[in-house]
Amino acid sequence: MSAIKLFSVFINPTMYRSFFELNSYLWPYECTGIDNRVDNLGLPALYNRVIEEHLNEDCWLFFVHEDFEIKQSLHSLLNLDPSQVYGTFGVRMQGHYPVGYGEHTCSHKDGSEAMQVGLPITEVVQVNSLDCQSVLVHTSLLRQFPALRFDEQLTFDLYAEDFCMQAQFHFALSVGVFPLAFQHFSKGKVTERYHRGLAYLANKFLNEAIPGGCSYRDWE
Numbered sequence: 001m002s003a004i005k006l007f008s009v010f011i012n013p014t015m016y017r018s019f020f021e022l023n024s025y026l027w028p029y030e031c032t033g034i035d036n037r038v039d040n041l042g043l044p045a046l047y048n049r050v051i052e053e054h055l056n057e058d059c060w061l062f063f064v065h066e067d068f069e070i071k072q073s074l075h076s077l078l079n080l081d082p083s084q085v086y087g088t089f090g091v092r093m094q095g096h097y098p099v100g101y102g103e104h105t106c107s108h109k110d111g112s113e114a115m116q117v118g119l120p121i122t123e124v125v126q127v128n129s130l131d132c133q134s135v136l137v138h139t140s141l142l143r144q145f146p147a148l149r150f151d152e153q154l155t156f157d158l159y160a161e162d163f164c165m166q167a168q169f170h171f172a173l174s175v176g177v178f179p180l181a182f183q184h185f186s187k188g189k190v191t192e193r194y195h196r197g198l199a200y201l202a203n204k205f206l207n208e209a210i211p212g213g214c215s216y217r218d219w220e
Contacts, residue, residue, distance in 0.1 A: 003059040004074050007050050009034045009043055010066035015109075015185070019069045029074060033066075043132075044150030044159045051142055051149065061142075064134045067109065067185035080124070080178060082138035085167045087160065089118055089134070089184075090127030090177040091211045098211035101125045105183040113187070124176040128168075131213035132160040133184050145171050151204075158197040161212045165201070169208050 006026065010016035010033055020031045034046055047063050054061060060077055064070075080086060089102035100118040102125075107114035142148060148171060151162045167173040 003030065003057070004062060004077055005030045005032065005054065005059050006062045006064060007032050007034060007047070008064050008066050008068070009036045009046050011035075011037050011040075012066055016066050019066070023070060025070055025073055042152060042155030042159075044152045044154055047135075047150045047159075048152065051139075055139055055143060057139055060136060060138050062134065062136045065132070065184070065186070068133055069183045069185065071181040071183065074180075077136065077178070080136075082140050084124075084174045084176050085130070085141070085164065086124070086136040086176050086178050087130030087134050088136075088177060088180045088182060089131045089213065090125075090175065091129050091131075091213055092125075092127040093211050100213070101127055102177040102179070104181070106187055107183065107185055108187055109185050111183075111185065114183070117184075121177060121179045124178050126174055126176050128175070128210040129164045129212050130160045130175060130177070132157065133186075135160050135163060136178070141173075145173075147171075148173075153200060154197055155193070157191070157194045158201060158212070161210065162201060162204070165205050165208060165210060168210075169205065 006029060008016060008020055016033045020026060020033060036046065050061060089100060089104060091098045091100050101121055103116055103118045103120040105114050106117040148166055150159050154162060164175045167175055
């Protein structure tokens with residue numbers, strides 16, 4: 001049976017300890033915190049390092065932000081099809097509008113102004129893109145497609161959207177959202193770094209486009 005291994009890059013050790021080390025839902029699984037306070041490396045570079053270190057194992061790699069609190073068992077992940085890319089929140093175009101799937105609680109870092117985001121789901125739903133808050137991929141898929149990796153030209157924003165575009169447009173893979181109870185302690189904000197990332201993706205994928213998490217929030 002495939003294992004589930006969680007990886008969270010953190011700069012706030014208190015938050016990581018609370019949401020991962022002390023989270024009883026995660027005790028059956030291997031959780032690895034990557035302290036990024038000194039090196040301050042981009043998440044894609046660190047995620048690619050994790051992939052290379054675990055590529056020959058048979059396991060799910062679950063990349064999640066430090067402000068991501070899981071509120072149920074992950075046992076159902078073992079039943080997912082390893083030939084797809086997954087996350088816990090994603091967006092799909094419905095007519096002219098982006099629709100978010102994967103209902104969860106979104107709040108500020110201190111838990112204030114919590115609100116429900118995304119449509120509830122009870123099974124995997126296919127989407128165009130995933131939010132960077134979490135990406136789940138199986139090592140067998142990464143072995144099959146050695147060019148499918150996180151783009152290290154991106155640092156914190158849009159690397160999940162880029163990964164989804166690679167998966168769909170380069171390798172004809174499906175991208176899905178699986179149901180999970182969780183809270184994301186970050187309402188996020190659009191920065192200049194985000195706009196630079198959009199320009200980079202527009203140049204990288206000249207003839208393709210997908211809706212992203214920020215486009216969904218803009219419609220809320």
